Amino acid sequence: MKYGMTGKILRVDLSNQAHSVEEPDEKIYRTYFGGSCLACYYLLQERPAGIDPLGPENLLIFASSPLVGSGIPGANRFSVASISPLTGYYGEAEAGGWWSPELKRAGYDAILLEGKAEKPVYLWINDEEVQIRDATHIWGKVTGDTQEIIRNETGESRARVASIGPGGENMVRYACVVNNLRHTNGRSGMGAVMGSKNLKAIAVRGKQKISFKNNEALKKIIKWYADNFMDHPIERILHDGGTIGWDVTELDEAGILPTRNFRSGSFEDADKICGETFHNEYFVEADSCHGCPIRCKRVARSTGEHQVDPAYGGPEYETAAAFGSLCGISNLEAICKAHELCNRYTLDTISAGSSIAFAMECFENNLVSIQDTDGLELNFGNHEAMLRLIHKIAKREGIGDLLAEGTLRAAQKIGQGSEKFAMQAKGQEMAMHEPRGKGSLALAYALSSTGANHTEGPHDYLFQEGALGVSDLTELGLLEPTPAVYLGPEKARQFAPENCLK
């Protein structure tokens, strides 16, 4: 293996505190490449159906891919994949940031994690050298403290740390993995799987060079992109405003901004949680992932009632909607605080917001009482209650223990017809895109093995007649685009070529 990949996969047996290095045949790489494809291959090969996602038999995989580390914008991502504790099926989540290029520079394409450590541990990978270190003194810490402690202990201030906080440790079913405090493998509950293995963090430092076939061609592509990306309207929007600056107003005007647990598609206070308001009141600076000039990440700060720490970045669109319109909340400072808490505790903001909105709808319909909610008045719009619930969910305290199970299981326990308030498919909560307004996305929510996942499907408004995405798909068979809201046979036929570009 010469170019793009290191040719080495690290296998870690946490039960026996052992590790080994495998060098798969080139055919495996050329068939599955990396990322979620490679992860899925290992899961299908090595694990039977029906295993307990939170048991030691589950296999947790962190997988990079061939272009990572090349400097090409966007080629900095990795997948974390496993059997999901939310759905019981294949689950995965991607993140950008800086961790994946570091793993490759350390000499590995992927990490396979098996078994369960007897006591909390963290993995330290330093230029191919691997140590399984004690983490009992870090267990219970939020991600910021975790990263600082590990960097101090290893003596590597530039180590890239992917970790879980109390949410993952307590196996909240939608706990996520956070790297560098701001980049998140959000969905599918991968942080819970990590917690079930007593694995606190994977810290990586690598100084090796990654070889690519044609470095001159790479340089040309990178330079061309840096010189021209602002000519692309979407890249320009993301550069200037992030995803929070792209979607809130648009979805609201289109009548498909998830509001009050999907009761409606328009929020009367959308202007209070939109990108323009965020930039006027809480925006500090933009942030980036490795090699990317777009800098779409936002960093937030507030010194007001809800002090918001910029170390944890700032809210994406999904977070703004999940803790905003979905919960009927118009206090943007509280939403920024919710984002920070979720990154500290490692909770998926979409599922957390959705679980809270579910609880609010149950409360307003008298399906849960004030005694059930530990005295919290869970009316839509109560941002203080929303923030209190995030703490409770991460620590599995009181009603937080119920909501930590996700809306499907919480509804099964509450009963009384609450199932209709659980906005989920296969156990994973819907993202902040109304499926009733986006036909292809509705299909994605219904068909994806990972459950309701907006990253598993196309967004219809980009593929209507005359839209930006149509010309890319004509060669793949999208000859007659359909309107966004349409859901019929032609949309089903359109779904396949659209999904090739997801």
Add this chain to the structure above:
Amino acid sequence: MSVTFISIGSLKRFFNNMTNGKDRLVVEDQEGRSLKVVCQEIGLPVNLISLYIVNGKAESKDYILQHGDEIKLIAAMGGG
């Protein structure tokens, strides 16, 4: 004979050079012309516009403008 574009959301930045920081752009002498053509001529990224809302009602890109129309343009929304 004028129509007014109200700039909102992510498309605002494409209006900025034309509106001196205000959220409205008044365009003269466009009656009888289609929305799509006018948007193209004033330099908007037409392939990113997903909805044309004229006087509060969704219209197609081929809508023929009339005097006094107020138009909001909504960008296609993606992930996030």
